[in-house]
Amino acid sequence: MEAGVSVIICTYNGAALLPDTLRHLARQNVPPEIPWEVIVIDNASTDQSAAVAASVWENSGNKTPFSLLHQPQPGLTFARELGLAKARYEFVLFCDDDNWLCPDYVKRAYELMMQHPEIGMLGGYGELVFQEKPPHWARNSRLFASGPQALRSGKVKTNVVYGAGSVMRRTAFEALLKAGFRSRLTDRKGASLSSGGDYELCFALALAGNAIWYHDRLIFRHFIPAKRLTREYHERYFRESAQSFSALVPYRFLVNKGSRSLADFHFQYAKTVANYTRKLLPAFIKSLLLPAGLRTSQANELAYISLKAKLGSFRNYRTMLQNFRELLLFKQQFQDQAKSQFLQVNPKVNMLSQSLRISD
Known part of the structure; x- marks a missing residue:
């Protein structure tokens, strides 16, 4: 797998959010020696998300390869899987359609993943940007992907990071697939507030021996529209997201x-x-x-x-x-x-293990 960064943006009816997200992405300071690409997955949208994404990127002036894919099966998990199947590079950056990456995000993500081959999933630091002044109870809501994910940069004790702005090692994920991994969650599905797919990926990678990391210099801004600041939205989120516990608790x-x-x-x-x-x-x-x-x-x-x-x-x-x-x-x-696989790559060890079995 070629070293580089594939930025995957999965969106459902994100026509209003995508322009700012893509403009911030187009302003990334990525050295020419770091290959990268942008993939937008239209996940069964009923608005003009695909047309808006294509137009904004074309007019951005950024010459980084850009792909627009359609996943008709609703569910963030299915959109991510399509993006992973089409991604060219080893490091996959999941940028939500309301995430504004800081200018050096792609560069730093690449460097951290190259320096620490034990990382299976890497999380960043989200700063909330509200469309309108939030009620006091929503300013630090744990519902939104934001804030530090550990006391310090490095391995996360809880073995999970939020999906927004996360970076996954693709070969680690492919090793899971070869061993029979299948996702038990659809994650966000249309207008539903079901969730947990990001945590499931982290837990599965950790179960396979990969490290889950957080770094405080991977900074992005998380835009929160007014419709997500109502009490009704929070109530519905808590009730619907709890449905993921049947899959996440065993992990x-x-x-x-x-x-x-x-x-x-x-x-x-x-x-x-x-x-x-x-x-x-x-x-x-x-x-x-x-x-x-x-x-x-x-x-x-x-x-x-x-x-x-x-x-x-x-x-x-x-x-x-x-x-x-x-x-x-x-x-x-x-x-x-x-x-x-280890024995296949190390035939001498395989021969020794066979001789030991014979002698037993």
């Missing part, structure tokens, strides 16, 4: 908690449910009362809604258990494949 048990068996799964499952349950009553009280006995802020109400939705997702016990079993099998298949 978290395996990757972050070190679970190795079904007994470990049941222990972590019971522990997590108990933890959420313990937090629920205090959150409910905060959602109703202020110290003065009055109605509390919307931030506390939304925190309670979010916690309740997360706890509710654990009703999908059988689905979580099945996903955990499949991930255990996938992990074993990946390890077996890696061992087989």
Whole structure:
């Protein structure tokens, strides 16, 4: 795989957002020795997203190769997969249609991925830009991809970074596919607020032994339109995004908690449910009362809604258990494949292992 950067922008009805995103991308300071390209995936849009993207890039004056692809199957995961199949280069930068990359983003992403071959996924630092003044409870909302993703640059302990502005090593992803990886989430689908596909990719890469990194010098601005600043939007997001837990929780048990068996799964499952349950009553009280006995802020109400939705997702016990079993099998298949490839590349080691088996 040729070293370089393929910038993939997946969009659904993003005609209003794409012009600013593409103009910032066209102003990238990329040295001539770093090959790169831009790929826009129109994911079943019903507006003029494709025409707008093509026109803006043509008029930008940037001569970097530009491709416009159409994915008629709704779902951000399917759009990403099409982009990955068509990308020319080893490093794939997922730029959302509302991300404004700083001028040296592509260059720094390339350099970091070249310097650290252990990185499977690399995340950046998002700065929020609001279309209009946000309510106080939305200014630091965890709903938006923004802020630092670790205490310092380097490996992320949680093994996840948000998808906006993330950079993935394509050969690491292709190794997952060869071992039988399949995504369990569609991620954003049309107007739906389902999510989690970015975390699933990170967890799968980490499960296969890749490092998940964050770097504070990878800076982009995340534009937030007014329609995403309503209470109704936040409520719907918390309820719909919690549906991804049935897929993500088994990954978290395996990757972050070190679970190795079904007994470990049941222990972590019971522990997590108990933890959420313990937090629920205090959150409910905060959602109703202020110290003065009055109605509390919307931030506390939304925190309670979010916690309740997360706890509710654990009703999908059988689905979580099945996903955990499949991930255990996938992990074993990946390890077996890696061992087989190692022996093929190192025939002397293979001969030694065979002789040891014969002597046994």
